[in-house]
Amino acid sequence: MKEAIGHLLNPSTLEPNLGLYSGTLGIDNSREYPSSFLSSWKKIDSVLVDLITEDLVLGIRIFRGPAACKAILNLWYTQTGKFRNLEWSGSVGKEFLSKGTFRNGYWSFTQGNQRFNFRLDDTIQQGYTHSSILLGDLNLQLDALVSTVERSNKPVSSLEKSGKDWIFRLISSDLSVRGQLSLDDEIQNLESSEILSYSITTGFSNQSFLPESRVYGNGTGKNTFRLNLSQDTGILLWRNGVPTFLETASFKKESLSYVLHDPSDQIELTVTPIRTTHQEISGFFGKKTRIERVEGKISGKIRMGNKKETIKKGFAILEV
Known part of the structure; x- marks a missing residue:
């Protein structure tokens, strides 16, 4: 084939x-x-x-x-x-x-x-x-x-x-x-x-499908950003529609929150869960993969251009 x-x-x-x-x-x-x-x-x-x-x-x-x-x-x-x-x-x-x-x-x-x-x-x-x-x-x-x-x-x-x-x-x-x-x-x-x-x-x-985590947020004015996090493509950041890969970033669970840290790009982002549900993904020969779906609010700072901005509002949908 x-x-x-x-x-x-x-x-x-x-x-x-x-x-x-x-x-x-x-x-x-x-x-x-x-x-x-x-x-x-x-x-x-x-x-x-x-x-x-x-x-x-x-x-x-x-x-x-x-x-x-x-x-x-x-x-x-x-x-x-x-x-x-x-x-x-x-x-x-x-x-x-x-x-x-x-x-x-x-x-x-x-x-x-x-x-x-x-x-x-x-x-x-x-x-x-x-x-x-x-x-x-x-x-x-x-x-x-x-x-x-x-x-x-x-x-x-x-x-x-x-x-x-x-x-x-x-x-x-x-x-x-x-x-x-x-x-x-x-x-x-x-x-x-x-x-x-x-x-x-x-x-x-x-x-049958691959988990996809997404984070949407706003800085000052019309500045927007989005993060796509996946095991295959890594951490992808869109700033005002322009994509870059965060090669030095880490995203992990700390206590009850999820934290993204990138020292080279000056990003500190925290996801505070509002709700957590569980889902099963059907697989080959009937195998089931269990994932968590986390919906939450975000806070922190992100660099937009030459300026590090406080995140004004945003939310996250994590499939982990």
Whole structure:
């Protein structure tokens, strides 16, 4: 079983098309990347979307993998502290669809009155997500469109080894979003102050999706930052949409909090948990991996430009 990934490269420069590249595997435009005998049993496709507004954080995950096909919705009303977690399971062939290349993909999960769709189209350089959920105590409709063409909003991509196979990941920066969010009786137009970010994982793994920790925050004025923390890609910091890897940073649990420290970049960040829940990730041959999901507030200082700023507000979603 082989799959060519030459379409990741610019044919004239042979450089990765997908922004900052951080993988451990070198991309060869003419090469087909082999996979193992059991790869068809370990194929995974996953997309994670975060929508951030003034009042709430909406997280949507759609994935299929070994023995699992699910959609997960996480709602965090940051003003009131209320949380909602919903999960739907389906069959891989019936409820889940993924096609196309890594960037020209279409991920879809449909079950009854619940519909989740995510699409990236490189030909028109846009991303689109739609969700429709109709329950007795929740009516949610989301239509959101982002542009992926802005020069300052280049994503980060990686191609990593996964046993005898490989796994590809694409992480977007924070994107301005247009559209509408309807939640119960309230309708919110998505225009300029809201942001959307997404990550895509495809390839072969023993787990149906990979844990992803995210930290969002604000300094003074319009300065924003985001951290993506993963075992594969390390600690990735976005400052006002520009990505850098924190090579000397550490992130660990200290007492009841989680602390990120980077002596070379003058960052001190503390996550104070508000709520901790547990989740199981389905895996190869029925193996289950147990993770903690931690939602919390952040505090500390971060360097923006030549100035070290106090973090004005922010929150973290950790999967550890």
